[in-house]
Amino acid sequence: xxxxxxxxxxxxxxxxxxxxxxxxxxxxxxxxxxxxxxxxxxxxxxxxxxxxxxxxxxxxxxxxxxxxxxxxxxxxxxxxxxxxxxxxxxxxxxxxxxxxxxxxxxxxxxxxxxxxxxxxxxxxxxxxxxxxxxxxxxxxxxxxxxxxxxxxxxxxxxxxxxxxxxxxxxxxxxxxxxxxxxxxxxxxxxxxxxxxxxxxxxxxxxxxxxxxxxxxxxxxxxxxxxxxxxxxxxxxxxxxxxxxxxxxxxxxxxxxxxxxxxxxxxxxxxxxxxxxxxxxxxxxxxxxxxxxxxxxxxxxxxxxxxxxxxxxxxxxxxxxxxxxxxxxxxxxxxxxxxxxxxxxxxxxxxxxxxxxxxxxxxxxxxxxxxxxxxxxxxxxxxxxxxxxxxxxxxxxxxxxxxxxxxxxxxxxxxxxxxxxxxxxxxxxxxxxxxxxxxxxxxxxxxxxxxxxx
Amino acid sequence: xxxxxxxxxxxxxxxxxxxxxxxxxxxxxxxxxxxxxxxxxxxxxxxxxxxxxxxxxxxxxxxxxxxxxxxxxxxxxxxxxxxxxxxxxxxxxxxxxxxxxxxxxxxxxxxxxxxxxxxxxxxxxxxxxxxxxxxxxxxxxxxxxxxxxxxxxxxxxxxxxxxxxxxxxxxxxxxxxxxxxxxxxxxxxxxxxxxxxxxxxxxxxxxxxxxxxxxxxxxxxxxxxxxxxxxxxxxxxxxxxxxxxxxxxxxxxxxxxxxxxxxxxxxxxxxxxxxxxxxxxxxxxxxxxxxxxxxxxxxxxxxxxxxxxxxxxxxxxxxxxxxxxxxxxxxxxxxxxxxxxxxxxxxxxxxxxxxxxxxxxxxxxxxxxxxxxxxxxxxxxxxxxxxxxxxxxxxxxxxxxxxxxxxxxxxxxxxxxxxxxxxxxxxxxxxxxxxxxxxxxxxxxxxxxxxxx
Numbered sequence: 001x002x003x004x005x006x007x008x009x010x011x012x013x014x015x016x017x018x019x020x021x022x023x024x025x026x027x028x029x030x031x032x033x034x035x036x037x038x039x040x041x042x043x044x045x046x047x048x049x050x051x052x053x054x055x056x057x058x059x060x061x062x063x064x065x066x067x068x069x070x071x072x073x074x075x076x077x078x079x080x081x082x083x084x085x086x087x088x089x090x091x092x093x094x095x096x097x098x099x100x101x102x103x104x105x106x107x108x109x110x111x112x113x114x115x116x117x118x119x120x121x122x123x124x125x126x127x128x129x130x131x132x133x134x135x136x137x138x139x140x141x142x143x144x145x146x147x148x149x150x151x152x153x154x155x156x157x158x159x160x161x162x163x164x165x166x167x168x169x170x171x172x173x174x175x176x177x178x179x180x181x182x183x184x185x186x187x188x189x190x191x192x193x194x195x196x197x198x199x200x201x202x203x204x205x206x207x208x209x210x211x212x213x214x215x216x217x218x219x220x221x222x223x224x225x226x227x228x229x230x231x232x233x234x235x236x237x238x239x240x241x242x243x244x245x246x247x248x249x250x251x252x253x254x255x256x257x258x259x260x261x262x263x264x265x266x267x268x269x270x271x272x273x274x275x276x277x278x279x280x281x282x283x284x285x286x287x288x289x290x291x292x293x294x295x296x297x298x299x300x301x302x303x304x305x306x307x308x309x310x311x312x313x314x315x316x317x318x319x320x321x322x323x324x325x326x327x328x329x330x331x332x333x334x335x336x337x338x339x340x341x342x343x344x345x346x347x348x349x350x351x352x353x354x355x356x357x358x359x360x361x362x363x364x365x366x367x368x369x370x371x372x373x374x375x376x377x378x379x380x381x382x383x384x385x386x387x388x389x390x391x392x393x394x395x396x397x398x399x400x401x402x403x404x405x406x407x408x409x410x411x412x413x414x415x416x417x418x419x420x421x422x423x424x425x426x427x428x429x430x431x432x433x434x435x436x437x438x439x440x441x442x443x444x445x446x447x448x449x450x451x452x453x
Numbered sequence: 454x455x456x457x458x459x460x461x462x463x464x465x466x467x468x469x470x471x472x473x474x475x476x477x478x479x480x481x482x483x484x485x486x487x488x489x490x491x492x493x494x495x496x497x498x499x500x501x502x503x504x505x506x507x508x509x510x511x512x513x514x515x516x517x518x519x520x521x522x523x524x525x526x527x528x529x530x531x532x533x534x535x536x537x538x539x540x541x542x543x544x545x546x547x548x549x550x551x552x553x554x555x556x557x558x559x560x561x562x563x564x565x566x567x568x569x570x571x572x573x574x575x576x577x578x579x580x581x582x583x584x585x586x587x588x589x590x591x592x593x594x595x596x597x598x599x600x601x602x603x604x605x606x607x608x609x610x611x612x613x614x615x616x617x618x619x620x621x622x623x624x625x626x627x628x629x630x631x632x633x634x635x636x637x638x639x640x641x642x643x644x645x646x647x648x649x650x651x652x653x654x655x656x657x658x659x660x661x662x663x664x665x666x667x668x669x670x671x672x673x674x675x676x677x678x679x680x681x682x683x684x685x686x687x688x689x690x691x692x693x694x695x696x697x698x699x700x701x702x703x704x705x706x707x708x709x710x711x712x713x714x715x716x717x718x719x720x721x722x723x724x725x726x727x728x729x730x731x732x733x734x735x736x737x738x739x740x741x742x743x744x745x746x747x748x749x750x751x752x753x754x755x756x757x758x759x760x761x762x763x764x765x766x767x768x769x770x771x772x773x774x775x776x777x778x779x780x781x782x783x784x785x786x787x788x789x790x791x792x793x794x795x796x797x798x799x800x801x802x803x804x805x806x807x808x809x810x811x812x813x814x815x816x817x818x819x820x821x822x823x824x825x826x827x828x829x830x831x832x833x834x835x836x837x838x839x840x841x842x843x844x845x846x847x848x849x850x851x852x853x854x855x856x857x858x859x860x861x862x863x864x865x866x867x868x869x870x871x872x873x874x875x876x877x878x879x880x881x882x883x884x885x886x887x888x889x890x891x892x893x894x895x896x897x898x899x900x901x902x903x904x905x906x
């Protein structure tokens with residue numbers, strides 16, 4: 001079957017033993033996060049109310065490899081190594097000489113890559129005796145992933161779900177409840193951060209983060225868990241890229257020409273791309289890396305690289321990142337997981353250093369690609385992932401026009417089985433593209449604090 | 454990791470090359486299907502308007518092994534061999550010495566085992582030049598599986614979806630449409646069989662089958678595809694059991710003590726159990742096989758073994774099977790895939806011969822088990838599959854009470870991500886158990902034709 005092989009699996013003995021920390025290999029160190037009050041670099045003590053010490057250690061670590069604890073590997077082994085697929089039927093449909101490989105994270109218990117970090121985050125909290133975790137969720141994938149991991153380690157899980165998502169996707173809420181989580185609509189009446197907004201407000205990730213952080217900070221038995229953006233979250237996702245590099249070799253490829261991932265907070269992109277970037281920095285291969293974001297929330301392509309808050313209420317440290325402004329409320333496009341005003345500081349730094357590129361795509365093109373992908377590959381992509389696939393399509397068609405064999409690796413971060421309402425809108429021709437206007441962008445950026453650095 | 458290994462994978466080179474035909478090994482041949490008009494055994498010509506000749510050949514074959522065509526194996530390789538998991542965390546929760554293995558078919562493109570037969574069915578039709586396939590769907594899993602396979606082979610797909618399912622599960626309809634299928638609510642106004650019922654009637658599988666058969670019989674370019682019940686459908690599913698037997702050996706087990714599957718039309722159960730039954734008939738191992746059905750549709754446990762129609766309008770051949778009567782309209786329990794009045798003739802024959810056992814379980818116990826399973830294993834089971842899991846739970850608790858090591862193998866036929874509405878009802882305590890009353894059973898059986906044989 002080797003000429004037609006489509007699935008490249010690794011055995012359980014090839015599960016990565018360590019996470020890869022890009023910071024160790026970067027030419028310049030990333031700018032530190034700053035205390036929101038003093039504007040001085042934050043220390044471990046500042047973060048201790050929110051995170052267990054091992055995660056804080058990982059957040060600031062400069063070690064290249066950080067060992068994955070055995071209990072975490074045991075849970076990973078439930079669904080990892082995840083498969084790498086060659087998209088032969090899609091290639092044929094596109095008539096391209098490009099070879100397209102997709103790394104599929106939808107096989108995970110929560111249906112997306114988010115579980116890769118929820119498992120270690122809950123594990124480290126449980127080891128520290130924490131009995132309750134709070135978090136926010138946009139599309140619902142992170143909340144699901146955290147609820148699942150909490151069920152495994154016997155930790156209570158409380159989720160603030162962005163209002164529009166809570167109202168429009170009751171299935172997602174039910175899934176979190178099946179896993180034992182408690183779900184609140186954000187903005188809620190339970191927090192000062194939530195009560196600052198009128199009841200029925202559509203909410204945003206920034207608001208939901210403020211609510212979850214506020215609750216965790218007030219309860220000594222509770223901590224907070226974040227699903228993207230921070231260094232330790234990106235770190236945990238690097239199992240994806242490590243596996244993909246090995247699987248590409250099994251598929252007979254000497255390396256990738258292009259590595260593509262969608263980017264909301266940045267952890268999915270980083271998980272796939274950072275191990276490739278590590279190979280670039282070591283001189284082993286030099287793929288072009290493309291972060292794909294929605295035209296309606298174009299953080300890397302149109303945001304500014306400045307210190308800004310991670311949340312709306314200004315409770316988090318200031319992080320230097322590409323941002324649209326922490327007050328930014330993105331248009332309610334269906335890829336909820338990409339509707340974040342900022343970009344992970346580490347991804348932002350790598351972008352500013354020229355180590356990766358970015359593209360912003362309209363959602364109609366993404367859904368059109370997703371349907372084509374489903375009809376050839378049999379997987380309905382998450383709307384987030386469809387952004388990466390649309391970029392793959394552009395690259396594959398360019399390769400066709402140039403008659404060029406190109407090896408494309410794309411992260412298929414999750415399935416879209418809980419997002420079929422969005423597909424229904426697309427099939428009914430009821431989706432609009434809603435690129436961010438210059439005026440809205442300027443207004444959103446006006447709220448960013450002015451800092452040196 | 455061997456002491457904690459939970460996932461037992463096979464490489465792509467271990468994909469079965471043949472389907473296993475239990476008929477070759479049965480002590481007595483199963484009774485033949487009869488023509489609905491003449492009551493004589495049906496011949497290939499009687500079936501030719503509905504099925505391509507290769508499927509008819511498989512339907513009546515007595516060969517033990519039937520080769521899987523290479524193009525079918527190529528599509529199988531997209532998701533097969535499917536994983537066998539050891540449910541260690543669930544075992545711990547139950548405190549049982551039983552070792553529980555589940556064979557997970559939810560990794561397939563349509564999320565259930567149904568794809569194992571939709572792919573070859575569409576392939577054989579496409580090879581014969583058929584451009585349009587019609588079918589029915591209850592829970593929606595079969596319609597999804599057929600739509601997916603049709604997309605791959607360029608065949609038009611038209612699905613009659615049982616009314617209650619169409620109304621209550623728009624996501625399922627959307628999924629079929631994403632794969633390119635056309636979906637009608639059944640009973641529809643498009644067929645005489647449908648028009649016999651009032652508009653808005655909740656429908657049944659029997660009615661939807663009549664509609665799909667009627668349309669296919671009238672269009673020379675079209676054929677009909679059935680997702681369960683018939684011999685060739687059961688045959689295609691035997692990849693499941695063949696793989697499971699190999700995976701059990703890899704897990705270090707000499708065989709299974711109990712093999713459990715849910716049974717609606719019978720193909721899921723047969724796919725897992727028939728290869729084990731083949732080993733029993735060859736004297737290699739002797740697992741007890743349990744077919745699990747809902748208490749509200751107890752075909753094997755309370756039906757009669759008689760000739761009956763496969764559909765409501767009486768368009769199909771008469772098949773000797775356990776039946777509740779072809780007019781039976783089961784209570785609208787959530788496991789739509791188990792709401793069929795009959796049971797596959799081959800499963801019925803094996804049951805009548807004492808080769809397998811059956812149990813009927815109430816749905817509340819099934820959902821309770823499913824939630825427990827999700828919280829330990831990270832997979833939300835299809836409501837159909839939850840019936841099998843509830844039986845596993847009973848067996849595992851009995852093993853605990855007896856202090857007995859038991860090897861349990863269960864078919865997890867699909868995931869429940871498109872059935873979260875049912876879980877929502879369960880969590881809200883809004884599900885009732887609705888066992889079939891004796892009076893309703895007697896009334897339903899009164900419509901079965903009286904035949905000798």
